Amino acid sequence: MSAFVWTIADQLRGVFKPHQYGSIILPFTVLRRLDCIMEPHRPAMQSIAERRLAARLALMEAHKQTRLWLFNSSPHSFASLMEDPDALAENTLAYVEGFSDNIDVFKRFKFADSIAELDEANILYAVASRFAEVDLHPDALSNSEMGDLFEDLIRRFSEASNETAGEFYTPRDAVRLVVDLAIAEDDKLGAEGVPVRTIYDPAAGTGGMLSLAEEHIHAQNPNAALTLYGQELNPESYAICKSDLLMKGHDADNIKWGDTLANDQHQGRTFDFVLANPPYGVDWKKSEKAVRDEAAKGAQGRFSHGLPSVSDGQMLFLCHMASKMRPAKMDGTGGGRVGVVLNGSPLFTGGAESGPSEIRRWLLESDMVEAIVALPTDMFFNTGISTYIWVLDNTKADERRGKVQLIDATGYGTKMRKGLGSKRVEVTDADRATILQTYAAFADTDISKIFDNQDFGYWTITVERPLRLAFDVTDEQVETVVADKKFKGLDADALADTLRAVKGTRYTSRDTFLAAVKHEGDARGLKFPAAQNKALQDLLGERDNTAEICRDRRGAIEPDTKMRDTENIPFGWNGTDKHAQANGTRKAVIDAYMKTEVLPHVPGAWVDHDKTKVGYEIPFTRHFYTYVPPRPLAEIDADLEKVAAEIIEMLREVEA
Incomplete structure (x- = not known):
């Protein structure tokens, strides 16, 4: 079926570019599916239309009579459209405009513009008539199969246009790993019964994360009752995502269009699983006023813990996702988990008490960071940079409380036979199984390190020297x-x-x-x-270090601002208490550090304790760095002599 629908794109060659095919084929697929679904209910819908009810009342009445969360007041169908080729463009637009307001995907696809272009190129009938031949009725194609068909079309169009694929489409291997890590601690998903779960993606793109999450969970428990939610800013991606869920029988109204950072359209809702692959390095200037206004609300705001640089909004998505986890209950039930793909900057960017550092501090001191997994490079369509999966949990298992697991999975990627854009590596089922086993083992190994939350904290102290x-x-x-x-x-x-x-x-x-x-x-x-x-x-x-120390009017030593320096002291330095920040012994640790590390080299220096700042960073690479000593000089000399001898022998052959 997918191959047949794909061949309809042949009608578009020469008139449209390959990256435009999806904006035509996909809405036509949606329209044909809805047409088939509505076919047995047309008399009821026409009766409702004749009563001229208000839009919401008409939708409610349609659902009551047909069990469908959609309504169309137009007298048209695909069959009637084909009967009048001369008025095909006009009638198709009237048919699309007759849908209830919750079916807004055609507007986001800019389907009216596509109809006009197809009509002008005299290929509208050729395309529409081919779709009229496709039977997409639920009796012929179940919701699950229809979802597979639609998802396959999305993937085909994404892969056919590598320059845009990475912007809206997350590779399936990456999604599977994110989903597996996110649901890893939910034992009830695999148990008998009907577990009820909600899944949310705040940067939904074309819906791949939601679709694969559903697929994975149903593979464990086909009876699981899943409700999918999402929000997406790009109109066409939103339309694809909403259409995909509509094809699978979900309430498509759970997918919202708009800027998640500026306007959370699922405000007040929390979820069992929050999954996303937000854009890397994209600025949030357009959302800045709304974000800063919400940050000013204090603890009730999503962004009150700190603001990153305006040039990169990844950590804002991280804060938003943490705020959308279902709260934990006093009896230990409830709670939510986050699986999100980020690049390396959220691990370490920003100094002590900067916005990013304060966000890390909040996440770690709240004991929400469960694991961070380093992925192989060259995994995504539009970038080859290092990426990491963050797993957050607000109801950690007992053995994981107060701990963070770092997993270096950079070596668990398999090179693809044919690359797609920047994607040249994939995480195979075997690779994923190894990573999940490492996560589940929760032990120190060559690729897994277990840390206390406090291991990532440090003080930035200001070291003063006397002015001379x-x-x-x-x-x-x-x-x-x-x-x-x-x-x-x-x-x-x-x-x-x-x-x-x-x-x-x-x-x-x-x-x-x-x-x-x-x-x-x-x-x-x-x-x-x-x-x-x-x-x-x-x-x-x-x-001049031999000059007399300068003092102010009160006799206090004046600091030399040009000689001022800072030092970072990790929590737990030299075996001291990691919790010194909390139990009030910070000054003693800092004084001990000065005595041991600074004063032997800079006599007379002192710490301005009023300027001490607390910071958090996660130096992932440092923890997995393995020193490789250089080759012995004798070995290098031997190789050089060997090569020189080979060159001399070749020259002799030439001379001969």
């Missing part, structure tokens, strides 16, 4: 000071004479130098306020 200035005035410095605008109100000649009067002496005490300048200035009628004294210090002072 020496002064040795030169003629060039005098000219610089006289020309500086900060001294514009002073007599230039008197200022120059004052500075020349202290020239020739090296002062290693700032106070002594400024006192000498004041004395010479008073003799020439010059007064130097605090701002100009500071300017003299900046223009004439040079750092």
Whole structure:
């Protein structure tokens, strides 16, 4: 059936480009399926249409009489459309416009424009008549089979247009792994009975994640009652996703169109499983006002924990998905899980107390991060970069509480015989089984590491050094000071004479130098306020570790801002308490670090504890790094001598 429908695209060659085929074939497939579904109910629908009920009432009445969540007030059908070829375009548009408002997929496909183009090219009848030959009635093709057909068409059109496939379509092997990891802890899914679950994708694309999640769960338990939800910004992808669910008998009204970050159209809902592959490196400028307004709401807002750079919205999706997990109940039931594919930046981008670091802090301190899996490179259609699956859970198993499992699955990908865009590697069933076994074992191995949540925390401390200035005035410095605008109100000649009067002496005490300048200035009628004294210090002072320490009016040591530095101290440094941040012993740990690591190299340095910041990062690669020593020099020399001998022998053959 898929091959037959695909051949209809042959009618489009020469008029449309391959990447446009899907926007025509897919809505026609939807229209034909709906036409077949409605066929036995047309008398009832015509009766409802004649009563001229309000749109919502008409839909409710249609559902009552036909059990369908759709309604069409048009007298047309595919059969009647074919009877009047001259008015085919006009009648097809009237047929499409007769659907109830919840069937908005044709508007998102811009189907009216496609009809006009087909009609203008004189191929509308050829295309429509071929679809009229296809029997897509549920008796001929079940909802499950129809979903498979539609999904296969989506995949074919995506693969035929590699430049756009990766933007809206997640490879099936990646989706299967995300789904398997997300449902791994749900033991009841495989048990007898009818488990009820909800699945949500906030960046639904064409619906592949939702469809495969349903397929996987039904493979474990065909009786599982699943309700699928999603939201998608791209109009055509939204139309495909909604159509796919409609083909499978789901309530397509659960798929919403719009910007998830700016307008959560499933507000107030939470879900058992939240799955997504949000766009990488896409800015959220268009959503910025709405996002910042929600962040300002405090704990009730999805984004109150921190905001990432406007140039990359991945972590906003991560926050949104965490907020959509079904809450855990006091008796240990309930709860939700997240499976999301992200690139490497959410692991480490941003310093202590930056937006990304605060988001990581919230997730880790709330004990929601269960596992992070590094995928092989070259897995996605439009990028070959490193990607990671984050698994979140708000009801972790006892042995996983307070822990995070990192899995390095970069070596578990199989090279494809033929690449698709940037996708050259796939995770086979065997690869996926190995990764899932590693996850389930929850043990330290070469590819699995178990950490406490606190292992990813650190303090960024500000290390100050005392300001030490020496002064040795030169003629060039005098000219610089006289020309500086900060001294514009002073007599230039008197200022120059004052500075020349202290020239020739090296002062290693700032106070002594400024006192000498004041004395010479008073003799020439010059007064130097605090701002100009500071300017003299900046223009004439040079750092000298043998000079006297500068102090403020209260006698406190002044820090040298140019020598200021920062150090990162990991929680649990040198065997200290990982929970020092929580139990109030932070200062003791920092002081011990200074004594051991800093003061032996920089005597006199100190920490400004008021500037200490808390940060979180997950240095994934560092934890799996294996040092490979360079080859011995003798071995390298032997190889070079061997190659040189081969070259000499070849030259001899040429000369001969």
